[in-house]
Amino acid sequence: MSLFWRIFLLNAAMLVVAAVLLLGPVTVSTPVLPGEAFAVVAGLALMLVVSAVILRIGLAPLGRLNRAMATADLLRPGGRPPVTGPAEMAELIGTYHTMLDRLEHDRASSTALVLSAQEDERQRVAQELHDEVGQTLTAVLLQLKRVADRAPGELREEVSLAQEATRGSLDEIRRIARRLRPGVLDELGLTSALRALVAEFPDHDVSVRPRFTGAADTAPCLDHDTELVLYRVAQEALTNAARHARATHVVLELRRLPGRTELRVVDDGRGIADAPEGAGIRGMRERALLIGAELTVGPRPGAPGTEVLLCVREPLEESGR
Known part of the structure; x- marks a missing residue:
């Protein structure tokens, strides 16, 4: 009635x-x-x-x-x-x-298009950095080597310094290119990409310890889009821990459980308290929605710091196989 x-x-x-x-x-x-x-x-x-x-x-x-x-x-x-x-x-x-x-459907569709365009642009920029800038710096290194072989003794040290600076710039360009588009993710999978992310983490004041449990240490049965979301969430969580939380120790854990895969990033920083969510966390939430995952960002249980937990549930037919 x-x-x-x-x-x-x-x-x-x-x-x-x-x-x-x-x-x-x-x-x-x-x-x-x-x-x-x-x-x-x-x-x-x-x-x-x-x-x-x-x-x-x-x-x-x-x-x-x-x-x-x-x-x-x-x-x-x-x-x-x-x-x-x-x-x-x-x-x-x-x-x-x-x-x-x-x-929600329109938001997910538009976000998927934006993130896809963003990944394409990152791939293009990474390719140009590797092919154009990288090759140019490599050519400069070869030229400096020839100059160093012919330079008199008093100039050889200055040429060596220029070589070292150029070599450092070349390594930085390659590192940036790998962060923009991790080729190891396409070639070797998520676990290897996360290991490389931890090994190349730029902030040396932060100790990052990877932990892989279950089948996650071998090859989780995840599609490429899901692996890319997991990688980007881990990348953003590590960046937030170093840049905003001022953490000194971070644990990055990937584990495979029955019916789901979890990515967990825990730091010992100052936590998020009541601070509003920034663009980084909202970007992680948008990526999680694209693959139907559950993202939780909150205080670290029982200790100071922040915990980022991304749970990806497998389809019923896959989890029951």
Whole structure:
């Protein structure tokens, strides 16, 4: 029954009962006697209480919907109000659910296009750094070697310094190219890519310890997009631990459990407290949504620091195989 008819019939019933009582045993004289005044006041109070209760019950789904709309976040699916209440309320909540489904689908589609374009651009830049800048610096190194062979003794040391600076720049260019597009991920898989990420982590003040358990130490059965998301989340989590959390020790763990694969990055930094999420964490959430994974970012259990946990669930047919 709709909310309109509920309220209308309730009020009509109470008015009918009041009319029957006034036409029957209940009478009001002039002047009003104390007993009659008490009966009228009590009846009025009862009508108001019953109206308040039915309105409270009928409008409760609207309050839940209002709270859900105020806290809705497309990067955090779930937490939707149940479809309950009168017909209009149930229809409104159902329409809200449909709208959220459409918005989440559109957000996921647009994010997938953006991230795909971003990965393509990273690959292009990495390729140009490796082919153009890398080859140019390699040619400069060869030229400097020839100059060093012919230079007099007093200039040979300066040429050697130039060689070392050029060689350092070439190594940095190659490292940046690998971070932009990790070729080892395509060639050797996720575990090897994470090992290389830890080995090449630029902040030497942070000790990063990798840990691979279960089948994760060999070759998890994950598609390329899932492996890329896991790699980027690990990369961003390590960067946040060094840049923002000021951590000194970080554990990067990849483990394969029945039906799911988990990536866990734990640091001993100052934690996130009540700080708002930045672009890095929101980027991790967007990537997690693309593959239907669950991302949790919060305080480290039982110790200071931050824990980033990404859980990738396998399809039923794969997990049950």
